[in-house]
Amino acid sequence: MNLARIDLTTLALFIAVVRHGSISGGARHSHLAVGAASRRISDLENALGTPLLFRNASGVALTDAGQACLAHARRVLQEIEQMAGTLSDYAQGVRGQVRIAANTSSITQFLPEDLTTFMQAHPAVNIELEEQNSSDVVAALVENRADVGIVADRTPMRGLQTMPYRLDELVLVTPPGHPLAGRRRLSFADTLDYDYVSLPPTTSLAMRLAEASARLERPMRLRIQVRSFDAICRMVAATGGVGLLPRLAAEPHARSMRLRLIPLLDDWAHRGLLLVMRDIETLTVAARLLVTHLRSDAR
Secondary structure (H helix, E strand, O other): OOHHHOOHHHHHHHHHHHHHOOHHHHHHHOOOOHHHHHHHHHHHHHHHOOOOEEEEOOEEEEOHHHHHHHHHHHHHHHHHHHHHHHHHHHHHOOOEEEEEEEOHHHHHHOHHHHHHHHHHHOOOEEEEEEEOOHHHHHHHHHOOOOOEEEEEOOOOOOOOEEEEEEEEEEEEEEOOOOOOOOOOOEOHHHHOOOEEEEOOOOOHHHHHHHHHHHHHOOOOEEEEEOOOHHHHHHHHHHHOOEEEEEHHHHHHHHHHHOOEEEEEOOHHHEEEEEEEEOOHHHOOHHHHHHHHHHHHOOO
């Protein structure tokens, strides 16, 4: 069997011949001379090593091999049409909308710049971004309320696909006069004698801190819960407590409020942020382009 002799024009002709019931009818449909069409069908049969048509005075009929060839030829041409449609999206500029659900850490640290460069490259793609807790991001994906999500590692994924996005570092935030403010590095255990300002318990960051204190069998002195990184910094500055935040998210507030940022020695203070989706193969072209763009910045 010489597959190199099988071409798309001949497969399309073969389908037309079957549809019209004759080689002459298929030739007219394909804008070919009858003799040229007949040679193409014969060449296809020779390449496959088996007759595809019964020829008679009234037209043609399919052999068993012809029935199988017809099904495959249709699938091949459908795949080619789908490929052409997809690639034309790339050539003409992809259009569409991508729904993103992302946790606060990714939005405050990385997504603004990443989405800006993506939208500059693909101005016809609209981005619908919603800030949610990591667990709520997963729920949004499972319930098809989002196409792509970004969550912290250790979040239960419920069967979703994940890819690395970015790494961030948790640091202790203190006011300048705090007893820990002069430390260059410290462990989480060193902080548990002091009052904490934290996020609500359902957030991935609050759950991480709760797990760490449970492992140490030492409860946190949780005094205030607020809903944003900015509010944590303001409360730390006002009350003299401490908080734990991603470094890049805390740095602008630290500069404006003269807060201290102190690295933690604990391994869990270095977190991975993950891209999450139901199935990358079922994403729209626009959503796949966005995932590829975000993955190119993964580090």
